[in-house]
Amino acid sequence: MTEIPEHLLKRSQARRAGGDAPAEAGAAAATPATTTAATPAVAAPKAEVVPAGPPAAPPDIPVVAAYKARKKIPVWAMATLSILPVWMFMYLRALTPVTAEATGPLGLGAEIYAGNCSGCHGAGGAGVAGGAYAFTENSSMLTFPHIEDQLRWVALGTTAYIDAGITIAGDPNREGGAHIAGSNGIMPARGGNAEYTDADILGAVCEERYVLGGAPEEGEEFELWCSPESPIFEALEAGTATFENLHEVFADSGVIAIGSVPVAGTTAEG
Template sequence: ATPAAPVVKEPEPVPPYVEAALKRKRIPYWAMSALAFLPLWGILYAQTLSAPPVTEATQLIAGAEVYTGNGCSGCHGPTGGGGSGRPFADCAVVKTFPYIENQLEFVKLGSAGFTGQPYGDPNREGGAHIGGDFGQMPAFGATLTDAELLEVVRHEREVLSGEVVPEDQIDTGSPTEERLWPNGEPMLDSAGVLIDPEGEPLFDDAGKLANPEASISAGGEPAVCE
């Protein structure tokens, strides 16, 4: 008898996803080594990027932040128009404190440091201001650093009240455009401590002015407004 012919199986159809994979262009072998180094190149490139320079805020810009961030605007108004605290606008604060060191002392000690006593200019137009006769001004000596104290006082005087500071009393060459004494000496030492025109601490241990006439002794004139 003649043997039966072997049955030839037809090839199974290739699934579409397999066929697509076979037809897809493969990455050349030479490119594989280059791709392996991509993460390393990314790290090296990132290290070559320099961070943008950090600019230091000027004393006046920093002073505005201190003013809004420590409740000053809540009592004296965002623009110095007053409220539960005295107004600063229209030269009001400069009339009270013709010399900046007296305002620095008052903000440091608060009205409690002058209860029943005149502060600032005793010959102020409209009468001297008495500690405690217009609400209670908090003491900020324990809350603010000396640098912040100067910053916020400058904001109140120069921005809100309109004090015109002589050009030679602003260090325009420094990043923070620091306020200087009338004799050109800095008001802050390298440690950020308030000092008088002779380089001595501006305040004594009780927080009072050690040299109440610092500006006058340095040849300064009473402040004026625009």
């Protein structure tokens, strides 16, 4: 317990034994008539003096003072923390890719390309040295100035062309050199089976021309074949047209026949 300092003890003992301190004695002397009354009045403070010392608690050590002075966690913090799991859920949801939500030929084409073409042609259309061609740097537009020739090539594949005696893929006057069929390996036929619809092939080709190749997404060809509102893509999806009769259904738009047999590629001029 707190020790009473020596000098306070002595003073209090002195008061009890020897009566009032000189100043108090003087005061008492000045009012002799009230001596009896004055004595307890003066004694009262005396009684207070002794207990007044000990209760004065020592100042807190710095750590305790800091603890008492710290900011308390507000009550609403608990409510806020309790919704943390909800927030986590929303955050994780936001991280999942939304590719499935992209619509139109380019949305479908990105999926088809990633799942069925990138294995040979490379992610991002980078191509493989000595193997499948790259699609970067507008390559598809150079090989196939008309999209119909590219659709036919992908649907029928290298072997059908070689068998039909057609030795060049696409434009024979291709800037940078014609692509000789079979010279870089065999492009497997993608059409004519249940695995790919005509809309799938159009989507992949749109991906190769506009996304991987980097052609500007505008102009007549883009609007007609590859834009989100493409009427040809819609017709292929709905089954109201196929690669066999597109040129008839869209005769007004000057569509070239795609068909189901290899045909020599057109040049940029026509």
